[in-house]
Amino acid sequence: MQIELTVNDKLVTWDVENDEFLADTLRAHGFLSVKKACDTSCCGLCTVWMDGKPILSCSILAMRAHGKKITTIEGVSQAAEEFARILTAEGAEQCGFCSPGFIMNVLAMKNELDNPTEDEIIHYLTGNLCRCTGYMGQLRAVKTYLGVA
Amino acid sequence: MFTVLDMAQPDKLEEAFEILTKRKNNTILGGCAFLKMSKKRIGTGIDLSRLNLDYIREDNGFIVIGAMAALRDLETNALLRDAFGGILSQSVRNIIGVQFRNGVTVGASVYSRYGFSDLLTALLVLDTEVELYNGGKMPLRDFLQKPYEKDILVQLRIEKNQRLAAFSSFRKSASDFAVLNIAVSNLDKQWTIAVGARPGRAVIAETASRALSQGHLSAEEIEAAAKIAADELSFGTNTRGTAGYRKALCQVLVKREIMEVLQCKSN
Ligand SMILES: Cc1cc2nc3c(=O)[nH]c(=O)nc-3n(C[C@H](O)[C@H](O)[C@H](O)COP(=O)(O)OP(=O)(O)OC[C@H]3O[C@@H](n4cnc5c(N)ncnc54)[C@H](O)[C@@H]3O)c2cc1C
Ligand code: FES
Ligand code: FES
Numbered sequence: 207m208q209i210e211l212t213v214n215d216k217l218v219t220w221d222v223e224n225d226e227f228l229a230d231t232l233r234a235h236g237f238l239s240v241k242k243a244c245d246t247s248c249c250g251l252c253t254v255w256m257d258g259k260p261i262l263s264c265s266i267l268a269m270r271a272h273g274k275k276i277t278t279i280e281g282v283s284q285a286a287e288e289f290a291r292i293l294t295a296e297g298a299e300q301c302g303f304c305s306p307g308f309i310m311n312v313l314a315m316k317n318e319l320d321n322p323t324e325d326e327i328i329h330y331l332t333g334n335l336c337r338c339t340g341y342m343g344q345l346r347a348v349k350t351y352l353g354v355a
Numbered sequence: 356m357f358t359v360l361d362m363a364q365p366d367k368l369e370e371a372f373e374i375l376t377k378r379k380n381n382t383i384l385g386g387c388a389f390l391k392m393s394k395k396r397i398g399t400g401i402d403l404s405r406l407n408l409d410y411i412r413e414d415n416g417f418i419v420i421g422a423m424a425a426l427r428d429l430e431t432n433a434l435l436r437d438a439f440g441g442i443l444s445q446s447v448r449n450i451i452g453v454q455f456r457n458g459v460t461v462g463a464s465v466y467s468r469y470g471f472s473d474l475l476t477a478l479l480v481l482d483t484e485v486e487l488y489n490g491g492k493m494p495l496r497d498f499l500q501k502p503y504e505k506d507i508l509v510q511l512r513i514e515k516n517q518r519l520a521a522f523s524s525f526r527k528s529a530s531d532f533a534v535l536n537i538a539v540s541n542l543d544k545q546w547t548i549a550v551g552a553r554p555g556r557a558v559i560a561e562t563a564s565r566a567l568s569q570g571h572l573s574a575e576e577i578e579a580a581a582k583i584a585a586d587e588l589s590f591g592t593n594t595r596g597t598a599g600y601r602k603a604l605c606q607v608l609v610k611r612e613i614m615e616v617l618q619c620k621s622n
Contacts, residue, residue: 207362224359224360224361224362224400225356225357225358225359225397225400227391245392246392247388247391247392247451247455248451248452248455248530250452250454253454256457259427259457260453260454260457261454261457261458262388262454262455262458265386265387265388265391265455265458266386266387266458267384267387269362269402270402270404311452311453311454314453315453329448329453330453331452332451332452332453332529332530333451333452333453333454333455333530334452
């Protein structure tokens with residue numbers, strides 16, 4: 207079927223299969239920042255925004271994006287870079303494979319929560335797995351970025 | 356991976372039901388996270404997005420939750436955070452992550468009657484009614500005992516009363532399935548205790564609930580009710596815990612949640 211949506215502020219019309227998931231559609235159209243690392247909706251690497259809310263693009267049908275606004279990290283490059291600099295300064299990025307999804311969820315959290323506590327930060331980021339870092343460096347970076355350190 | 360041959364986006368429930376019952380493999384699509392893990396070959400996938408069923412609102416003494424409301428909506432909705440000690444919001448907060456909960460739906464979670472369901476355990480101790488398109492309205496506890504029939508879950512209706520409630524889920528790690536779920540509620544003299552992830556489907560501990568409702572809530576009676584609950588329910592073994600472990604946990608957690616409700620009462 208045909209869907210019309212906005213990706214990073216650009217209106218696009220795409221043909222998608224009925225059973226195609228959004229992550230695959232985005233990657234097929236060159237949004238290679240969108241990663242997939244599990245089959246069970248549990249790693250968070252495929253996180254993008256739909257109408258500003260973070261979602262798992264691996265688990266949402268592409269056709270559900272019809273009429274919606276999708277944002278990938280390519281669409282928020284300035285904020286992403288600002289946070290990424292803090293993340294690397296904390297030594298919290300190793301292979302980097304989890305970063306696009308993680309950063310999209312951190313930025314979503316910044317938009318949704320005011321001055322979150324450590325518990326609230328951890329709760330918001332629970333769905334983002336990272337196999338390299340052990341999370342402590344990430345947590346430091348997030349707190350610095352949000353100004354709640 | 357599941358496959359969907361055709362896609363229907365009906366504007367009316369009537370039409371959705373007609374398509375659903377036309378062929379055996381025609382299927383309602385919720386958020387699709389669970390369907391995605393299956394190998395189901397769907398004939399016509401029925402997308403309910405055009406029916407505007409994603410509401411949570413108050414209506415004539417009921418809290419009404421549409422089938423397409425996301426679990427994250429339950430978690431953040433102000434009405435639900437306030438009502439019944441916020442147990443509905445609390446019950447979903449450990450399911451995978453925020454992004455996941457933004458995508459999965461209340462209707463699918465209830466209709467599917469998963470044994471591990473956190474939400475069902477919490478809903479069971481409230482005055483919850485399930486509204487099906489074809490089957491009509493019925494108490495959740497009756498719905499849970501019905502055999503699977505093709506139908507569309509349209510909305511949940513929860514009587515908005517002064518019921519106090521507490522919920523806890525015991526997990527080995529955040530975002531894993533629960534080892535055991537407990538919910539307890541009280542309205543006037545009536546107490547209700549529900550246990551889920553036994554790992555079987557959530558049920559009400561009827562004898563324990565009755566015993567607690569008839570007593571004076573002394574420490575001994577609370578202890579006794581918790582033991583009755585653990586004795587009257589059946590538990591099973593899976594990778595997350597043995598039947599014996601769950602039974603032991605049940606007694607401790609039921610007692611704790613009764614105390615929690617009493618604490619709310621005294622505040
Ligand atoms: C990896 C994973 C981990 C999970 N962990 C937990 C957990 O720890 N605790 C917990 O409580 N839950 C858990 N869940 C379940 C989750 O919360 C949802 O209940 C589940 O994903 C179904 O929601 P969905 O919107 O994805 O449904 P879908 O996958 O779209 O649908 C599931 C079924 O419901 C049917 N259906 C959907 N909507 C309706 C409707 N309105 N009327 C009738 N039938 C309908 C579909 O036809 C399908 O058969 C988990 C799910 C996954 C995939
Ligand atoms: S790829 Fe793992 S959650 Fe989407
Ligand atoms: S840095 Fe390698 S998975 Fe996170």
